[in-house]
Amino acid sequence: MILTITPNPALDVTYHLRHVRWGDVNRVETVSETAGGKGVNVARVLHQLGESVTCTGFLGGETGERLRELLTGVEQRWIPVPASTRRTTAVVAPSGTTLFNEPGASVPEQAWSRLRALVTELVDTGDVVVVSGSMPPGTTDATVAALVGTATGRGARVVVDTSGPLLRAAARAGATLVKPNHHELRAATGLDDVVAGARVLLSDGAGCVVVSRGEVGMLAVAADPGGPHRMWTARPDSVVSGNPTGAGDAAVAALARALHRSRRPVPELVATHLADAVALSAAAVARPVAGEVDLELYRRTRDRVPVSSGAH
Amino acid sequence: MILTITPNPALDVTYHLRHVRWGDVNRVETVSETAGGKGVNVARVLHQLGESVTCTGFLGGETGERLRELLTGVEQRWIPVPASTRRTTAVVAPSGTTLFNEPGASVPEQAWSRLRALVTELVDTGDVVVVSGSMPPGTTDATVAALVGTATGRGARVVVDTSGPLLRAAARAGATLVKPNHHELRAATGLDDVVAGARVLLSDGAGCVVVSRGEVGMLAVAADPGGPHRMWTARPDSVVSGNPTGAGDAAVAALARALHRSRRPVPELVATHLADAVALSAAAVARPVAGEVDLELYRRTRDRVPVSSGAH
Numbered sequence: 001m002i003l004t005i006t007p008n009p010a011l012d013v014t015y016h017l018r019h020v021r022w023g024d025v026n027r028v029e030t031v032s033e034t035a036g037g038k039g040v041n042v043a044r045v046l047h048q049l050g051e052s053v054t055c056t057g058f059l060g061g062e063t064g065e066r067l068r069e070l071l072t073g074v075e076q077r078w079i080p081v082p083a084s085t086r087r088t089t090a091v092v093a094p095s096g097t098t099l100f101n102e103p104g105a106s107v108p109e110q111a112w113s114r115l116r117a118l119v120t121e122l123v124d125t126g127d128v129v130v131v132s133g134s135m136p137p138g139t140t141d142a143t144v145a146a147l148v149g150t151a152t153g154r155g156a157r158v159v160v161d162t163s164g165p166l167l168r169a170a171a172r173a174g175a176t177l178v179k180p181n182h183h184e185l186r187a188a189t190g191l192d193d194v195v196a197g198a199r200v201l202l203s204d205g206a207g208c209v210v211v212s213r214g215e216v217g218m219l220a221v222a223a224d225p226g227g228p229h230r231m232w233t234a235r236p237d238s239v240v241s242g243n244p245t246g247a248g249d250a251a252v253a254a255l256a257r258a259l260h261r262s263r264r265p266v267p268e269l270v271a272t273h274l275a276d277a278v279a280l281s282a283a284a285v286a287r288p289v290a291g292e293v294d295l296e297l298y299r300r301t302r303d304r305v306p307v308s309s310g311a312h
Numbered sequence: 313m314i315l316t317i318t319p320n321p322a323l324d325v326t327y328h329l330r331h332v333r334w335g336d337v338n339r340v341e342t343v344s345e346t347a348g349g350k351g352v353n354v355a356r357v358l359h360q361l362g363e364s365v366t367c368t369g370f371l372g373g374e375t376g377e378r379l380r381e382l383l384t385g386v387e388q389r390w391i392p393v394p395a396s397t398r399r400t401t402a403v404v405a406p407s408g409t410t411l412f413n414e415p416g417a418s419v420p421e422q423a424w425s426r427l428r429a430l431v432t433e434l435v436d437t438g439d440v441v442v443v444s445g446s447m448p449p450g451t452t453d454a455t456v457a458a459l460v461g462t463a464t465g466r467g468a469r470v471v472v473d474t475s476g477p478l479l480r481a482a483a484r485a486g487a488t489l490v491k492p493n494h495h496e497l498r499a500a501t502g503l504d505d506v507v508a509g510a511r512v513l514l515s516d517g518a519g520c521v522v523v524s525r526g527e528v529g530m531l532a533v534a535a536d537p538g539g540p541h542r543m544w545t546a547r548p549d550s551v552v553s554g555n556p557t558g559a560g561d562a563a564v565a566a567l568a569r570a571l572h573r574s575r576r577p578v579p580e581l582v583a584t585h586l587a588d589a590v591a592l593s594a595a596a597v598a599r600p601v602a603g604e605v606d607l608e609l610y611r612r613t614r615d616r617v618p619v620s621s622g623a624h
Binding site for chain 2: 017020022024025028029030061062063095096097099100101245
């Protein structure tokens with residue numbers, strides 16, 4: 001099974017306006033809602049790809065209930081929490097999109113412990129666990145480490161896409177694969193150089209580091225027990241314009257699927273599926289809503305993404 | 313009693329940010345909530361002035377429940393509706409404030425009829441009914457007219473602060489006093505000239521028109537059965553900088569209190585309390601949150617607002 005964990009999900013609210021006047025009063029034309037949070041987006045992409053996926057994390061209040069209703073087709077096993085699930089507000093006008101992400105509420109230790117128990121219950125050898133998105137305020141390195149440890153302890157491969165010090169905590173806990181974007185990698189390691197930053201996460205303990213770099217594509221760096229690090233670069237053959245939110249989640253979905261389908265070594269799988277991840281990312285950019293992919297574009301382009309060894 | 317009716321209340325959500333990047337992703341630092349909607353603001357100001365006030369209108373969902381919890385000290389008699397109460401989102405950063413007002417949901421005819429029944433139950437001769445703010449989508453002229461008619465039919469004086477065609481419907485239904493701002497007056501009448509616009513609303517049937525004009529103060533125009541219209545102008549002696557949202561609601565609160573305290577003819581009351589309305593408006597501008605007034609500033613300035621006959 002593939003289990004996606006979204007510790008800090010969100011009800012994504014979109015305000016559609018014909019015109020925005022900053023510093024003034026604006027009447028919103030229409031309001032739309034989607035189930036959000038990076039792990040939820042990963043699950044939605046996997047569902048569109050026909051994969052069976054289970055969603056968990058923490059959910060509370062009416063916004064949480066609304067998220068649950070909106071997330072159709074995906075098996076859901078949320079851990080209830082007292083605080084209402086946060087919202088994100090996207091202001092969409094012809095002039096552009098501005099996102100406001102609420103921080104969310106902290107999660108009681110008891111709920112984290114229930115989440116670990118659920119992972120123990122659901123996950124087995126050969127399964128893939130994805131931990132994606134921001135963490136609730138107050139989440140410690142130890143909490144992230146315990147979650148990653150619980151999943152790897154069950155024999156699962158664990159993919160982590162988060163940011164800041166908690167990304168490094170996940171690497172130190174032995175995450176199979178971590179996927180920061182280049183901004184997150186710089187923030188987590190303090191290094192401008194992508195390869196140097198990725199090597200820090202490998203030294204921390206991650207099995208493989210995939211760095212998404214927007215239109216430039218992706219870089220994968222893997223530890224090699226027999227020698228120096230191995231590296232691959234995939235770059236899209238053309239630039240897709242659209243909504244970049246959710247592109248990284250599509251890449252995580254592609255990599256999680258690859259890890260789930262085969263027990264071959266992780267570096268090998270990542271090398272053979274990096275083009276797939278880049279193509280699915282581009283297919284997410286082509287759709288206006290995060291968590292959706294343009295399957296037609298994906299099928300047309302996935303064999304056309306060049307991958308080369310080394311950093312380019 | 314003073315009864316304020318807020319047909320389209322809102323949970324006012326404020327996003328506090330250190331810095332806003334338009335067209336980008338922003339992390340909100342803190343989120344705060346207040347009970348909102350213009351009639352709710354009027355009630356909160358009256359409560360701060362020590363007046364007894366009852367709040368009604370339509371309320372639904374978890375946002376509605378939250379609004380009810382936040383509105384402390386005010387008697388509440390909301391009519392429940394199926395749809396969740398809307399939100400407004402204010403993005404507040406050192407560079408300025410941008411407001412996004414959700415439109416809200418339409419209200420079933422049955423709920424309007426329950427609201428009229430409540431007005432009939434609560435209101436008696438000498439009472440004041442305030443109808444304030446935007447109307448739910450789909451509200452017709454006839455619905456507004458029936459609400460105003462129900463209140464005047466009970467012998468109440470009715471103050472209406474809304475915009476567009478529904479403001480004119482309220483005037484035609486014989487509202488005692490209507491209070492548009494100069495932008496709303498122009499939109500409702502198509503006339504740039506404030507006095508000419510106010511005369512349209514008097515011809516429609518309003519007893520008195522008070523136009524708030526921001527820093528310029530207020531203009532009141534009243535019908536005089538014995539001759540031409542009578543007019544008064546009040547202008548603050550100094551400009552208060554701050555948050556203009558809620559200034560008009562404070563003016564409505566001052567006028568509603570004046571109408572409630574005395575049965576003297578409306579034009580006379582408005583003439584003697586226009587300075588009070590201007591001072592309370594300025595006291596609202598001095599506070600960062602709509603629905604609050606700086607009572608100290610109000611007491612210091614209310615005798616220092618010059619009022620003159622005629623339009624200036």
